[in-house]
Amino acid sequence: MSKDFVFSTREKDYSKWYNDIVEKADLAEHSAVRGCMVIKPYGYSIWEKMQAALDKMFKDTGHVNAYFPLFIPKSFFSKEASHVEGFAKECAIVTHYRLKNDEGGKGIVVDPDAALEEELIIRPTSETIIWNTYRGWIQSYRDLPVLVNQWANVVRWEMRTRLFLRTAEFLWQEGHTAHATAEEAVSEAEKMLDVYADFVENWMAVPVLKGVKTPNERFAGAIDTYCIEALMQDGKALQAGTSHFLGQNFAKAFDVKFAAKDGKLDYVWASSWGVSTRLMGALIMAHSDDAGLVLPPKLAPIQVVIVPIYKNEEQLKQISEMVAGIKKSLEAKGITVKYDDRDNIRPGFKFADYEFKGVPLRIAIGGRDMENGTAELARRDTMTKETVKQTDLVEKIEKLLIEIQSNLYTRAINRRKAATHTADTYDDFKKMLDDKGGFIYAHWDGTSETEQKIKEETKATIRCIPLNNKKETAKCIYSGKTSTQRVVFARAY
RNA sequence: CGGGGUGUAGCGCAGUUGGCUAGCGUGCCACGUUCGGGACGUGGAGGCCGGAGGUUCGAGUCCUCUCACCCCGACCA
Numbered sequence: 122m123s124k125d126f127v128f129s130t131r132e133k134d135y136s137k138w139y140n141d142i143v144e145k146a147d148l149a150e151h152s153a154v155r156g157c158m159v160i161k162p163y164g165y166s167i168w169e170k171m172q173a174a175l176d177k178m179f180k181d182t183g184h185v186n187a188y189f190p191l192f193i194p195k196s197f198f199s200k201e202a203s204h205v206e207g208f209a210k211e212c213a214i215v216t217h218y219r220l221k222n223d224e225g226g227k228g229i230v231v232d233p234d235a236a237l238e239e240e241l242i243i244r245p246t247s248e249t250i251i252w253n254t255y256r257g258w259i260q261s262y263r264d265l266p267v268l269v270n271q272w273a274n275v276v277r278w279e280m281r282t283r284l285f286l287r288t289a290e291f292l293w294q295e296g297h298t299a300h301a302t303a304e305e306a307v308s309e310a311e312k313m314l315d316v317y318a319d320f321v322e323n324w325m326a327v328p329v330l331k332g333v334k335t336p337n338e339r340f341a342g343a344i345d346t347y348c349i350e351a352l353m354q355d356g357k358a359l360q361a362g363t364s365h366f367l368g369q370n371f372a373k374a375f376d377v378k379f380a381a382k383d384g385k386l387d388y389v390w391a392s393s394w395g396v397s398t399r400l401m402g403a404l405i406m407a408h409s410d411d412a413g414l415v416l417p418p419k420l421a422p423i424q425v426v427i428v429p430i431y432k433n434e435e436q437l438k439q440i441s442e443m444v445a446g447i448k449k450s451l452e453a454k455g456i457t458v459k460y461d462d463r464d465n466i467r468p469g470f471k472f473a474d475y476e477f478k479g480v481p482l483r484i485a486i487g488g489r490d491m492e493n494g495t496a497e498l499a500r501r502d503t504m505t506k507e508t509v510k511q512t513d514l515v516e517k518i519e520k521l522l523i524e525i526q527s528n529l530y531t532r533a534i535n536r537r538k539a540a541t542h543t544a545d546t547y548d549d550f551k552k553m554l555d556d557k558g559g560f561i562y563a564h565w566d567g568t569s570e571t572e573q574k575i576k577e578e579t580k581a582t583i584r585c586i587p588l589n590n591k592k593e594t595a596k597c598i599y600s601g602k603t604s605t606q607r608v609v610f611a612r613a614y
Numbered sequence: 615c616g617g618g619g620u621g622u623a624g625c626g627c628a629g630u631u632g633g634c635u636a637g638c639g640u641g642c643c644a645c646g647u648u649c650g651g652g653a654c655g656u657g658g659a660g661g662c663c664g665g666a667g668g669u670u671c672g673a674g675u676c677c678u679c680u681c682a683c684c685c686c687g688a689c690c691a
Contacts, residue, residue: 136685155683211690280615280689287691340691360691399691430650469651487650497650614691 130411135355136283142405143284146414146478149401156282156289163478164401166422168292171400172272174324174419175294178316184268184296189250191274192241197249200374207341208245211278213289215241243276248342248367248393251297252375259299259389261380266309267299285402286359286614293397296364299389301379303368306390307345310364313394314347317362325400326417326529327351327407328537329361330560330609332585337569340393344368350584350609352537353406356558358584358611361403364394402614408502408529414479415501417529418522424457425518426475430468430487437462440486443511447484447496450515456522476501481525482518502528543607547598550610554581560611564604566597575599581610 129137143149148164160168176186192215198205219235244250255267272294282288296313300306314331321329329349339346343365351361372378372388379389408415418424427444431437441462448458459480461471468485475483485497496514499506502525509517540559544550553561565571565583576582586608597604 151683153682207690277690279691281685281687291691293691363691395691397691432649464649467649467651467653469649469653471652473652485650489650 131354142409142414149284156279158284158288163422167420168398170420175320178320179270182316184270187269188271189247191244193244193250195240195242197253198242201342201370204342212245213243213276213278245275245277247295248371252371252377255299256375256377259377259379262301262382265299265301265379270294270296285398291398293395295395296393298392303390306392307366310347310366310392313364317396318349321349321361324419325404326526326533327403328534330587332587334585335572335583337572340365342370348585351403352540352560356540358613359403361400362396365392367391367393407533413477416479416481418481418526421481423459423480424522425451425482426480427460427484428468428471429462430485436488439491447514454519482521500525544598550598551579554579558612560609562607563598563610564595565608566600566602566604571597571599581612584609584611584613
């Protein structure tokens, strides 16, 4: 037993626990650049699985991928007023295009003679460059809809960063669609919200709340912002994805018009939608425990790890032969298997290591198993072990992977249920927040002022107004004014 | 941008009122014994003490300046 393997617990220090998991499960690390992370191979392969699943869902709903530039001319930004305002404070700007050797011998310096005519903004999001491009693509209703997605990196110069949850540079996808009617653009935004909810619930096994943002929380430049909100184990909410109905704001800013059937010219209607590497943060915080990362089988880079237990070379050879067969039949079922036969590391270490990395299932095979025709099968989600006949192994594992996936979802939804409350008075509301956070349904008078006050006093924000919300008349918990529905408050990431 | 903290071996740290060859744990390499829940022995490699300047016979240690990163706030996905 080595004492170096003591990690922080959720109870003791939640944010340290989170950082420990990210670092020690080999997901990511801080880079030499402030606020930017290196996503390590194990972490990146989870992201790749997310990408693959999402990309297929986008294509299945009629979208195609394209790529737009990293750099955006500064002037583009000022064309949509609220959009500039939303992003101005966190933009990285390219001002020069050349370096030179300092004549004073101070090394490499920026060549002052190489200033750009017009500065370039490193995209914090691509609406402007894309809508400027769409102007050339769209002339008539026959060119619509345009249903384009891009996978890209973006930069938002954040003051404070946390691995995956908020980094200065992050990876994401952004869909940008153009439509002939407002209804169509709205239903596109709603459709993509459903796609996100479907992905997060069925692949990540994280339950989400679908809703609309209040004007305060809305995307800069949008008419309406839809979102999916997930609840983390510490009672804080995390926005897992958003889609926006942009109206004609960007079409007007970039003069994108189309000729309708009747020949009349009108501005195009738009939507945009995105999810980012932030989903990794949601994934980690939704399922992991004090023994490390817990991954849903559908996103686990390794679904089954096999660890041999042996006393000598000869025995290892026998076990390896046996394992080769098992591995092959598992792989034939599309299951990702790793056989870890490293001989410089003992089995106990491997057990703990794969637990920390969240591998859903572990098979251990030793001398006793060889005699009995069995294997020890351990589940990461419940930390339970059982002895299984080798002949039943493949079938058993197939079933278990499905069961683990659904168990994680059930567990998460139960946690959310336990952390969801309704408050009828402001005192109760504050008590609930300080007690253990969570989602709090409360009446709100619909004004930004009230929302702002509550935020200042409690740090809780309105996460969303749930879609298909039940209407009921009551008093706002803060102002006492009439309210027509409960909205969802929480402290958030 | 305010407050706090940290820079010494890959990682985690110690280093006394300035003192001679800068240490510990872990990891790494070699060999051997081990292997059913984080093994052990022996030997070995590994350092511009974040950077610049200063004080001093002598600086990891004292002074000044600087850089970087982390944490907590304000701002944001």
